[in-house]
Amino acid sequence: MNTLRYWLPQSYDAFGSLPVASWDLVPEAKLLVSLLAWKHAHQQIDKHGFSYLHSQWLKTLLGRGYSRLVNDLARSKVIARKNYSAGRFSYGYRLANSLTRCPVINELVESTRIRNRLAKWQAARQAEQETRWQPIHHELAHIDSVSSRSIVRRRYGDYQRIADLPSRV
Amino acid sequence: MIESIAAGRHRLSVGEASERVTTSVGLLRRTIRQTTLSVHGQPLIEVDLKCSQPSILANVLAIENNNLSPQQQWLLRGVDLPKFSGCAKADYRDFAATVEAGLLYERLAEGSGLTRDEVKKYVMRDLFAQRRRYDAPVQKAFFKRWPSVGAYIFAVNNRTDNPKLITLLQTIEARLVTQAVAQTLADRLPDDVGFVPIHDCVLVQVTHQSTALDAFKDVFENSRFKLRVEAKG
Known part of the structure; x- marks a missing residue:
């Protein structure tokens, strides 16, 4: 079952933010905006609101059109980009203020290529993770997956304002 | 989530x-x-x-390297901490007693004019994860009360190519x-x-x-x- 969802600002218009020639990159644009909205909501930003995303990682998730997509989104002022510093930090990205202030909605990821890329990336990350696991971590993961279904007493809505979401614990 | x-x-x-x-x-x-x-x-x-972390620090400082139990060896494997020579000093004994009583943040709040929650955040940021000494209220209050422990923390954090104390x-x-x-x-x-x-x-x-x-x-x-x-x- 496909449960992957974008986390998009309600007022974000994916087609309107890209030139017609780049409409093939609409799923990638939604993924990038979704990532930035999530980072903003979880305060994973610097004091100027920029999230630092490694270009190699973005290329893995956004594919070959990554550079064109970023340029198009920057041109339409959906995102702002801050330069990188070699060996210190990656490019910083920030969503337009109008997008960070509006509510977010969940939208199903329908693009097969995005789902495949995310699944591939997640599998690689999990494999790399498990090289660090001790036996107790496997046991904890098993305990959690068995018991986690029963631990939620109250559901939260699908829809909240970005500013209302909890920051990191 | x-x-x-x-x-x-x-x-x-x-x-x-x-x-x-x-x-x-x-x-x-x-x-x-x-x-x-x-x-x-x-x-x-x-x-x-x-x-948690201040208490662990107080315990680790008291460990004598040549007298580790098997559990201590397991806990400290790969954790490279220099020997602390101030265990007999009055300020270390006061630090150990304060953290054992769970009163570290309260004592630093008294000495710095900050709230307990602010102190809790700044102990991590300005002490355990900090390489530089500057005019931070928590740093000043800590050094005033426990100078030998404070000096040890900054000696650990200033080693090149070593993780900071907070990571250890x-x-x-x-x-x-x-x-x-x-x-x-x-x-x-x-x-x-x-x-x-x-x-x-x-x-x-x-x-x-x-x-x-x-x-x-x-x-x-x-x-x-x-x-x-x-x-x-």
């Missing part, structure tokens, strides 16, 4: 630098954990290591709580009873509170660490 947990998509990851375990439940804000989570209709309770303390904390205590609990609790370790605490059903407290105490005893735990509802 809550929907993911409810759907059984619970994530667990182990940090590269400090072996810290991060879980989906651990990423929830404390108030949400307390009001939202339950197991089989029973509320959960957090059994928490009091004043988090590594020991992760081994204590998410490995030793979690393993003890997993052995003692029935198979169908879940629990979640979150950095310096363990989330369990209220009915298993005493099992969790005992697990912590036994691990502390085995490792000869003087640490305190408390249950938070």
Whole structure:
């Protein structure tokens, strides 16, 4: 079952933010905006609101059109980009203020290529993770997956304002 | 996040630098954990290591390198900390007594004019994770009260190509709580009873509170660490 969802600002218009020639990159644009909205909501930003995303990682998730997509989104002022510093930090990205202030909605990821890329990336990350696991971590993961279904007493809505979401614990 | 947990998509990851375990439940804000989570209709309770990282520091400083128990060797493997020569000094003894009583943040709040919550945040930022000394109220209050411990912290943080003190303390904390205590609990609790370790605490059903407290105490005893735990509802 496909449960992957974008986390998009309600007022974000994916087609309107890209030139017609780049409409093939609409799923990638939604993924990038979704990532930035999530980072903003979880305060994973610097004091100027920029999230630092490694270009190699973005290329893995956004594919070959990554550079064109970023340029198009920057041109339409959906995102702002801050330069990188070699060996210190990656490019910083920030969503337009109008997008960070509006509510977010969940939208199903329908693009097969995005789902495949995310699944591939997640599998690689999990494999790399498990090289660090001790036996107790496997046991904890098993305990959690068995018991986690029963631990939620109250559901939260699908829809909240970005500013209302909890920051990191 | 809550929907993911409810759907059984619970994530667990182990940090590269400090072996810290991060879980989906651990990423929830404390108030949400307390009001939202339950197991089989029973509320959960957090059994928490009091004043965790400062207490671990006080215990590690007191360890004599040539007299390590097997559990201490396991806890400190790969953790490169220089020897502390000030164990006999009055300020170290006062520091150890203060953290053992769980009063470090209160004492620093008195000395710096900040609130306890502010102090708690700044102890990590301005002391344990800081290479530079500057005019920070928590640094000043700490050095005024415990100068030899403060000097040791900055000596550790200023070593080149070595992790900062906070990373080393988090590594020991992760081994204590998410490995030793979690393993003890997993052995003692029935198979169908879940629990979640979150950095310096363990989330369990209220009915298993005493099992969790005992697990912590036994691990502390085995490792000869003087640490305190408390249950938070």
